[in-house]
Amino acid sequence: MKKSWKEIPEGGLIVEPHTSLENKTGTWRSFRPVWDPQKCIHCMFCVFYCPDNAIPITKDDKPKRLDTNLDYCKGCGICANVCPTKAIEMVEEGDDQ
Amino acid sequence: MRKALTGAYAAAEAMRQINPDVVAAYPITPQTPIMERFAYFVNNGLVDTELIRVESEHSAMSAVVGASAAGARAMTATSSVGLALMFEVVNVASGLRLPIVMNVVNRALSAPINIHGDHSDSMACRDAGWIQIYSENPQEVYEHTLLAIKLSEDHDILLPSMIMQDGFITSHSVEPVDVLDDEVVKQFVGEFKPKHSLLFDKNPLTVGALELYDYFFETKRQQEEAMNVVKQKYYSYAEELSKLTGNKYPMVEKYFLDDAEVAIVALNSAVSTTKVVVDRLRAEGKKVGLLKIRLFRPFPYEEVQDALKNVKFVGVLDRSFSFGADAPVFAEIKNALYDLEVKPKLQSYIFGLGGRELYERDIENAFNQLLSGDVSKEKRYLNLRE
Ligand code: SF4
Ligand code: SF4
Numbered sequence: 001m002k003k004s005w006k007e008i009p010e011g012g013l014i015v016e017p018h019t020s021l022e023n024k025t026g027t028w029r030s031f032r033p034v035w036d037p038q039k040c041i042h043c044m045f046c047v048f049y050c051p052d053n054a055i056p057i058t059k060d061d062k063p064k065r066l067d068t069n070l071d072y073c074k075g076c077g078i079c080a081n082v083c084p085t086k087a088i089e090m091v092e093e094g095d096d097q
Numbered sequence: 098m099r100k101a102l103t104g105a106y107a108a109a110e111a112m113r114q115i116n117p118d119v120v121a122a123y124p125i126t127p128q129t130p131i132m133e134r135f136a137y138f139v140n141n142g143l144v145d146t147e148l149i150r151v152e153s154e155h156s157a158m159s160a161v162v163g164a165s166a167a168g169a170r171a172m173t174a175t176s177s178v179g180l181a182l183m184f185e186v187v188n189v190a191s192g193l194r195l196p197i198v199m200n201v202v203n204r205a206l207s208a209p210i211n212i213h214g215d216h217s218d219s220m221a222c223r224d225a226g227w228i229q230i231y232s233e234n235p236q237e238v239y240e241h242t243l244l245a246i247k248l249s250e251d252h253d254i255l256l257p258s259m260i261m262q263d264g265f266i267t268s269h270s271v272e273p274v275d276v277l278d279d280e281v282v283k284q285f286v287g288e289f290k291p292k293h294s295l296l297f298d299k300n301p302l303t304v305g306a307l308e309l310y311d312y313f314f315e316t317k318r319q320q321e322e323a324m325n326v327v328k329q330k331y332y333s334y335a336e337e338l339s340k341l342t343g344n345k346y347p348m349v350e351k352y353f354l355d356d357a358e359v360a361i362v363a364l365n366s367a368v369s370t371t372k373v374v375v376d377r378l379r380a381e382g383k384k385v386g387l388l389k390i391r392l393f394r395p396f397p398y399e400e401v402q403d404a405l406k407n408v409k410f411v412g413v414l415d416r417s418f419s420f421g422a423d424a425p426v427f428a429e430i431k432n433a434l435y436d437l438e439v440k441p442k443l444q445s446y447i448f449g450l451g452g453r454e455l456y457e458r459d460i461e462n463a464f465n466q467l468l469s470g471d472v473s474k475e476k477r478y479l480n481l482r483e
Pocket of ligand 1: 033049050051052053054055068072073074075076077078079080
């Protein structure tokens with residue numbers, strides 16, 4: 001939850017380090033990528049193309065992609081566009097969240 | 098000690114005693130004698146201030162913003178188009194909650210170019226988030242500057258302040274000014290203790306970061322709250338200063354108002370002129386009074402309402418336009434009276450633009466109109482060639 005006006009430092013000051021971790025930039029998104037693990041062949045196309053590094057992978061010799069990190073995903077749809085198996089569908093953000 | 102000072106020198110005298118860490122300024126008529134005098138103090142080692150001579154007012158305000166964010170007590174002064182050139186950074190100062198104190202010597206905005214006094218400069222900044230205090234004479238310039246330091250630097254306030262005086266009429270006229278001892282002022286203003294500062298905070302501090310729709314609104318809401326706190330704390334600081342000077346600093350000052358049937362509202366030097374007329378008309382048995390506005394931001398709505406609630410006709414003097422709308426002071430007075438069951442009838446008077454004289458007879462004419470109930474919804478103009 002974002003803080004109320006009574007809880008933040010005055011003047012927009014940032015008075016401690018590491019506050020960028022609180023800044024979840026994914027709030028800009030108007031479309032959300034929905035990933036279907038059944039269709040995914042873990043080719044890593046989406047991982048390399050994602051401009052926000054928002055698709056995590058396992059740390060293996062043969063890495064597997066994991067579900068999208070929606071804290072940072074901007075909903076640009078590039079992943080859905082490059083996916084060879086159509087494993088990603090772009091769904092409009094709405095009340096279902 | 099009693100000294101013969103102009104309004105400009107009274108401001109400089111207050112600055113000398115406050116001994117700010119940093120002052121940055123650019124010369125502009127009629128502010129120039131403030132900085133000219135202060136530069137003399139710097140040159141003669143009477144203050145410890147770092148005086149930065151910048152290439153424009155935009156840079157002057159930028160330099161004091163930087164100094165204040167760093168943790169310095171920072172001051173400046175300006176006039177007219179100088180204030181207009183500062184405008185971008187004037188809003189940065191309040192937005193960053195930096196307790197900068199600035200003397201403004203009121204002068205008309207261009208065009209036509211004009212060096213004389215009216216209030217179009219400071220009134221154009223009335224929504225910039227600064228505390229605004231208007232001064233009747235050099236004595237008040239001196240005392241308001243001290244008061245502003247206390248208000249601005251309060252950690253529950255942290256808003257910059259402008260202290261206004263009329264160009265030439267006040268800034269260049271010598272009057273006797275009672276000046277406190279240096280040591281008394283030093284005790285009163287105390288050592289500057291910034292709440293946060295780039296130089297002295299233990300944690301790394303970011304000043305001026307981007308805020309979009311997710312936090313900007315909350316930050317602005319805080320500024321509004323700080324203005325509310327100014328009203329709550331104003332009188333504790335005003336009384337502290339009163340104990341030293343023997344003078345009073347009500348947000349609005351009533352002059353023969355308690356039994357007045359008609360009243361004029363004014364600020365800055367027009368107050369003194371109006372007092373002379375009130376004295377004369379009172380001697381003739383006419384029930385006239387005056388309301389002086391000292392604090393314009395935050396605006397003391399309740400105090401104005403209370404002061405004017407029993408008056409039948411009120412004339413409001415404005416030394417500036419808000420073109421196409423009610424003039425700045427008039428609009429606030431009208432707002433303040435809205436909640437009254439029985440409202441005084443109002444008349445807006447515009448006067449003195451570009452330094453046009455305001456004669457006693459102009460004020461007397463206005464009082465006579467008010468006394469005969471002759472008011473209208475149209476603006477009226479004092480000493481204008483029709
Ligand atoms: S929609 Fe864009 S930002 Fe989000 S995961 Fe796909 S490529 Fe990355
Ligand atoms: S591009 Fe498609 S198939 Fe390849 S890893 Fe991403 S989701 Fe899986």
